[in-house]
Structures are given as structure tokens and as C-alpha cells.
Amino acid sequence: MRIGLLTEGGYPYVSGDARLWCDRLVRGLAQHEFDVYALSRSERQEDEGWTPLPPNVRRVRTASLWMTEDDGVVLGRRARRRFTECFGELAAVLCGASSEGASTPEADRFANALYGLAELAREEGGLAGALRSEAAVRALERACRAPGAHRAAREARVPDLLAVAAHLERALRPLSLDWYEDDGLGAVDLCHAASGGPAALPGLLARHFTGLPLLVTEYGVRLRTHYLTTPDAPPAVRSLLAAFHGRLAAEAYGQAEVVIAGNTHARRWQERCGADREKLRTVYPGMDARPFTEVGESMECADPRALVWVGRVEPAKDLVSLLHAFAEIRKQEPGTRLRIVGAPAGTEGAAYLDHCRALASHLFPDEAEGPHTSGHNPVSFEEVGGPELPALADAYASGAVTVLSSVVEGFPTGLVEAMLCGRATVSTDVGAVLEVIGGTGLVVPPRNPRALAEACVALLRDPERRERLGAAARARALELFTAEQNIEAFHSIYLEIVSRAPVRRVVLDAAGEPLPFAVPAEARVPVRWAAPTPGLAARGVPGWAGGSPVRATTPVPAPERAR
Numbered sequence: 001m002r003i004g005l006l007t008e009g010g011y012p013y014v015s016g017d018a019r020l021w022c023d024r025l026v027r028g029l030a031q032h033e034f035d036v037y038a039l040s041r042s043e044r045q046e047d048e049g050w051t052p053l054p055p056n057v058r059r060v061r062t063a064s065l066w067m068t069e070d071d072g073v074v075l076g077r078r079a080r081r082r083f084t085e086c087f088g089e090l091a092a093v094l095c096g097a098s099s100e101g102a103s104t105p106e107a108d109r110f111a112n113a114l115y116g117l118a119e120l121a122r123e124e125g126g127l128a129g130a131l132r133s134e135a136a137v138r139a140l141e142r143a144c145r146a147p148g149a150h151r152a153a154r155e156a157r158v159p160d161l162l163a164v165a166a167h168l169e170r171a172l173r174p175l176s177l178d179w180y181e182d183d184g185l186g187a188v189d190l191c192h193a194a195s196g197g198p199a200a201l202p203g204l205l206a207r208h209f210t211g212l213p214l215l216v217t218e219y220g221v222r223l224r225t226h227y228l229t230t231p232d233a234p235p236a237v238r239s240l241l242a243a244f245h246g247r248l249a250a251e252a253y254g255q256a257e258v259v260i261a262g263n264t265h266a267r268r269w270q271e272r273c274g275a276d277r278e279k280l281r282t283v284y285p286g287m288d289a290r291p292f293t294e295v296g297e298s299m300e301c302a303d304p305r306a307l308v309w310v311g312r313v314e315p316a317k318d319l320v321s322l323l324h325a326f327a328e329i330r331k332q333e334p335g336t337r338l339r340i341v342g343a344p345a346g347t348e349g350a351a352y353l354d355h356c357r358a359l360a361s362h363l364f365p366d367e368a369e370g371p372h373t374s375g376h377n378p379v380s381f382e383e384v385g386g387p388e389l390p391a392l393a394d395a396y397a398s399g400a401v402t403v404l405s406s407v408v409e410g411f412p413t414g415l416v417e418a419m420l421c422g423r424a425t426v427s428t429d430v431g432a433v434l435e436v437i438g439g440t441g442l443v444v445p446p447r448n449p450r451a452l453a454e455a456c457v458a459l460l461r462d463p464e465r466r467e468r469l470g471a472a473a474r475a476r477a478l479e480l481f482t483a484e485q486n487i488e489a490f491h492s493i494y495l496e497i498v499s500r501a502p503v504r505r506v507v508l509d510a511a512g513e514p515l516p517f518a519v520p521a522e523a524r525v526p527v528r529w530a531a532p533t534p535g536l537a538a539r540g541v542p543g544w545a546g547g548s549p550v551r552a553t554t555p556v557p558a559p560e561r562a563r
Contacts, residue, residue: 001498002033002058004188004206008199009041012050012060016041018194018219019051021285021486027054028487032494035188036060037179037202043067061184063177065170065198073126083130084139086116091143094243095153098146107254107274110247118175118205127176131169137161144236156236163233164240171244174201186210189503190494193252196222197245200252207255213501215493216252219262219285220410221269250274257497262411263432281493285411286486289478292420295393296474301400301423304463306337307456308399308423310392311406311414312345313353318428320359321449322405323379327363328453330378333460338379341395357381396421400466401459406430407446415441419477424466426455436481440473 005011011022026034034057040046043066053060063069075083090113092098093106104112121127130136140161144153156164179185179202191203192215203214222245233241253259253275260283261267267280289296307326311317319340326338344350360379382389389395396402402418402425409431416436418425425441427433434443442459444451459466479485508514 001189001494002035002187003494004185004191004203004212005034005036006038006191006193006199006202007036008039008065008195008197009045010038010194012036012038012053012057013040013045014048014051015045021219022194023051024286024288024483025487025490026057028483029491029494030054030056032056033058035185037185038062039174039198040064041066061179063173063179065173068128068132069173069176070128071125071176073124073129075124075126075130079120079124079126080130080135082120083117083127084135086113086120087131087136088139088143089113090117091140092146093247094240095143095146095149096243097143097149097153107247107250111251114175114204114248114251115208117172118208121176122180122209125176128169128173131165131172136169137165140165150239152235152239156240157234160234160236160240163237167237167241168244171198171248172201174198175205177202180205180209182210185212188212189498190215192494193217195220196249196252200248204252204255210503212503213497214252214256215258215260215497216256217260217262217283218266218270221266221273222249246273253279257501258493260493264435265432266410281489283486283489283493284481285413286483287413287416287420287477287481289420289482291391292393292396292417295397296420296422298397300397302398303337304400305333305335305460306339306399307401307403307460308339308341308396309403309405310341310395310417311404312349313340313342313356314345314349315352316406316408318405318407318447319352319356321407321447321452322403323356323359323363325405325449325452325456326379328450329456329460330364332453332457336378336460337399339382339395339398340379341382341384341389343383353381392417393421396423400424400463401426401456403452403456404428404433405446405452409433412436416477416481419473419481422470422474424459424469425473426452426459428452437473438476440469440476442469 005022005026007018007022010016010018013019036057036059038060040062046062046064050060089109093110093113117127141156143149144156144161185191185202185206186209189212191206191212193200193203194217196216196218200214200216203212203216206212207214250273253270253273256279258281259270259275259279260281261270262283262285264282267282270280271277307329309319309322313319322338326336329336340356344353360377360381364378366377382395384390384392384395389398396418402415402423404412404415404425404427406412406428407430411432412427415425415427415433419437419440425437427437427441427443428446429443430446437443442455444455459469
């Protein structure tokens with residue numbers, strides 16, 4: 001079959017979200033064709049280029065969410081009135097304001113307004129300019145001041161309205177793209193959105209215009225991400241944007257044939273946002289277990305008195321609590337070392353790393369074994385790729401216990417890597433940690449240095465328990481979290497969706513009349529016919545059945561970069 005893979009800020013770009021699992025999925029399903037429709041988040045991401053694409057990626061089309069693009073169309077009076085009605089209704093739903101004759105549910109009002117804007121962009125153009133116009137801000141202001149609007153919306157000031165309007169303009173840019181014609185998404189058999197939010201918008205529009213089935217996968221729920229990344233925004237801005245992302249998520253879940261969650265934690269968020277429980281599936285992220293095989297099977301570590309933390313350095317990882325817990329550990333086990341392995345995430349991560357280095361120097365002054373030897377700090381800050389830790393697996397192998405101290409976590413990838421390496425783990429009870437660890441490691445409350453210290457000391461003093469937990473953790477990771485199980489799960493879901501919701505296309509002849517039997521029923525069946533068994537060969541087999549299999553699909557041009 002031919003799949004339209006929809007991404008935002010990730011695949012096929014070298015950096016970004018969902019890049020690795022999308023690449024593994026596309027390469028693992030080599031029998032299927034993929035058309036990639038990607039939204040980029042920044043100029044830097046585009047400048048970094050694409051990851052190498054496999055042959056079954058037949059086409060790539062990109063558009064930017066960071067750069068303003070205008071088609072130059074100025075809406076006429078009737079089109080402007082149509083825009084004001086649709087955008088005003090969308091804003092009214094976000095503000096909680098009622099409309100005239102308000103018997104229509106809010107979810108339907110949101111959908112009607114969203115698709116009304118999409119139809120306006122398709123028929124008239126000029127939507128991008130209209131969303132940036134004063135008319136859009138005034139429509140938003142009227143909705144905030146209308147009867148029934150909730151308190152946060154009524155308190156919105158002009159800077160708040162401008163911020164919300166700018167965010168909505170960026171989020172709604174997919175409505176103006178030319179991806180929804182017969183030579184675009186109309187030519188695929190299934191749309192697969194690799195995340196919610198703007199990535200799901202092209203899939204919703206393809207379903208609206210052409211009836212394509214939609215699959216939505218979320219390894220991090222977009223609405224939860226919004227709550228976590230905008231804590232300092234004014235209340236009116238947070239409220240209106242949360243309403244938009246919530247309504248968009250509910251519409252995507254409602255229109256999708258299947259909604260995939262990466263773990264039970266994400267699944268609970270999806271249900272809270274309106275996803276039908278019967279549509280939900282859980283497919284764990286698949287990881288390549290091969291780089292960790294040697295370490296996982298050896299069960300040896302470089303230093304049985306060392307604790308290891310591996311990940312991106314940022315405030316959510318709560319290394320401060322880990323350092324305070326390590327101070328307690330040193331009181332009971334003086335010879336213990338702590339290796340913090342990871343690079344900072346952006347400027348905030350770099351500042352946080354400097355703070356952690358200063359705290360480590362304060363808590364653990366350089367120690368020397370005697371008066372004639374130089375001292376060293378028991379806490380080291382390192383990165384993978386150096387002479388001591390050339391590979392990620394070497395980082396996990398360098399210690400006896402792997403520690404995760406996060407206060408916020410989605411799917412704990414680092415924890416799975418430690419499990420594949422056969423390491424005993426101590427983790428905080430956040431996100432999907434309990435679901436992933438499944439009794440093969442110790443779990444403590446977050447922001448509790450004393451509990452974290454006690455769990456680490458318990459494992460440091462019991463080598464047999466460490467070995468037993470590490471072996472059980474590796475067995476669990478190999479059973480549940482490998483790339484093979486991930487690819488097989490998606491393959492089954494693809495076939496289920498296409499068999500349940502096939503696309504019905506009408507092919508026209510030169511005169512514009514429907515052409516019956518233009519698309520054979522087996523045109524997209526991804527199978528190879530087995531050679532006939534000699535003892536069961538039927539007599540009188542026609543000549544056309546004896547040759548090599550014929551591929552019914554038309555070849556698609558080589559990957560191209562489109563707007």
C-alpha cells in the first residue's frame with residue numbers, strides 16, 4: 001500500500017522529534033511505499049538537511065511553520081465576510097462563548113469552523129494573510145468579550161490577543177497548503193500522523209476532502225506538552241491555546257480510524273481529551289537492541305561502586321535532587337562514585353549544567369587519599385563519544401546501578417536502554433516509568449532525595465539482587481520494546497485500517513465519464529505469490545500465471561522537495 005506519513009519538526013530532517021522511530025518504521029516496512037509530508041519548525045532544522053532516505057520513500061514534500069508565506073491573494077468582500085464568520089466561530093468556541101441558535105455541540109462548531117477555513121483557503125486562497133490581519137484580532141476580541149465567555153478570556157488584554165492570534169496563524173498554516181489534491185495526499189491509501197497538533201491537520205483535511213482513513217500516533221501527547229512548555233504565559237493566553245489544542249486533539253481522535261498511544265500514561269491523556277476507548281491501541285516505541293547486546297549479555301561493569309545517570313541535561317531531569325541523594329549515599333558508602341553522562345539541552349540546559357557542576361563542587365570538595373596525592377571529585381560530568389565512553393552502551397556498562405531522577409517524563413527511553421544493557425535501575429515514579437520497569441527495578445517518589453539514596457544503597461550492597469534485576473529487566477525489554485515488535489504492530493494496524501476503510505477512487509476517461517474496473521482490486525496487495533508445489537500443481541494453468549509477479553502500482557517519480 002501507499003502511506004502518507006505526516007510529521008512536524010521531525011522525519012525526514014536530521015534533528016527533531018519522532019525522527020528515529022519514523023526512520024525505523026519506514027525501513028522496516030520496505031514492502032510499502034511512503035510519501036512523506038513534513039512540517040519544519042525552524043530554519044536551522046531545514047539547513048541541517050535530511051536523514052538518508054530508503055528507496056521506498058517515493059516522495060517528500062515540506063512546508064515551514066516558522067516562516068511566513070503569503071500567496072499574495074487579497075480576499076474580496078464576500079470572502080472576507082466568510083472568513084470573519086468562520087474564524088469568529090472558531091474563536092467563540094475557544095472562549096466558551098455561545099452563538100446564535102446555539103444547539104450545535106461545541107465539538108461540531110469547532111469542526112465546522114476549521115473545515116470552513118480550509119475550504120476558503122482551497123477555493124479562494126489568501127487565508128494566511130487573513131489570519132494575520134486586524135480582522136482576525138478583532139474577531140478574537142469580540143469572542144472574548146461576548147456573553148458566556150469564560151473568565152480568563154474576558155480578562156485578555158491586547159498583547160494577549162496578539163499572542164494568541166499569532167499562535168493560531170502558525171498552527172493553522174497547513175490549511176493553506178496544496179497537499180490535498182489527487183496528485184498529493186489524494187493518491188495515498190492511508191494517512192499516518194506521527195504526532196498530534198499541526199501534524200494531524202493535513203490528515204484531517206485529507207479525510208475531509210477525499211475520505212482518506214487517518215491513523216494518529218502520539219508518543220508524547222501534544223496537549224500535555226503545551227501545558228508543560230507554557231507555564232509562564234499569561235492566564236488568558238494559556239487558557240485560549242489550551243482550548244485550541246484540546247479541541248484539535250478531540251477532532252483528530254474523533255476522525256481517526258485508530259489512535260495509538262506509546263504507553264498507558266499517554267493513553268490516559270488521550271482518553272481525557274475525548275478519544276474513544278475502542279479506537280485506542282498501545283504500541284511501545286521500538287528501539288534497536290543490537291548496540292546493547294554485548295553489554296547486556298556480559299553482565300559485567302567497570303566499577304561496581306559507581307552510579308550512572310544518562311540523558312539530556314535539563315531542569316526536568318532534577319539532577320539537583322540526585323546530587324543531594326548522592327550526598328546521603330556517600331555517608332553510608334564512602335567509596336561510591338556518580339557519573340553524569342549527557343549533553344545540555346539548549347541554553348537552558350547549559351545554564352542548568354553549570355548550576356549542577358557548582359553544586360557538586362560545593363557538596364563534594366576534591367578528596368585526596370593522602371597528603372602527597374591530588375584530590376578528585378566523586379561526581380563526574382561526561383559526554384558520550386570521549387575516550388572513556390566511546391558509545392552509549394559503554395556509559396551504562398561503566399556503573400553498577402543506573403539512576404533516573406526526573407520529575408517529568410513521557411516514555412523513559414534511557415531507562416529502556418539501561419534495561420537492554422542488563423543494568424539494575426532506580427527510578428522516580430513519573431510518566432510511564434512504572435509501566436516500563438514492570439517490577440524489574442526499584443521505583444521511588446520524585447523529589448525525594450532520601451528515598452532515592454536508600455534505594456541506591458540497597459542495590460549497591462546486594463550484588464546478587466542487582467544481577468537478578470538486571471537479567472529480568474533485559475528480558476522484559478527484549479520482549480516489549482524492540483524495533484521488531486513496533487514494526488510488526490504498525491504493519492498489522494495498517495492492514496486492519498485499509499481492510500476496514502478502503503479508499504474508493506473514481507477514475508475518469510478522456511470524456512470525463514467514470515471508467516469501470518480501472519483500478520484492479522489487487523492493485524495494492526503487498527504480497528508475493530509463492531511458487532506452486534509440484535505435487536499440487538493444477539492442470540491447464542494459463543501462461544500468464546507462470547511468470548514472475550507483476551507489480552500493479554504505477555512507478556512514482558524519485559523523491560522531490562516540494563513546498
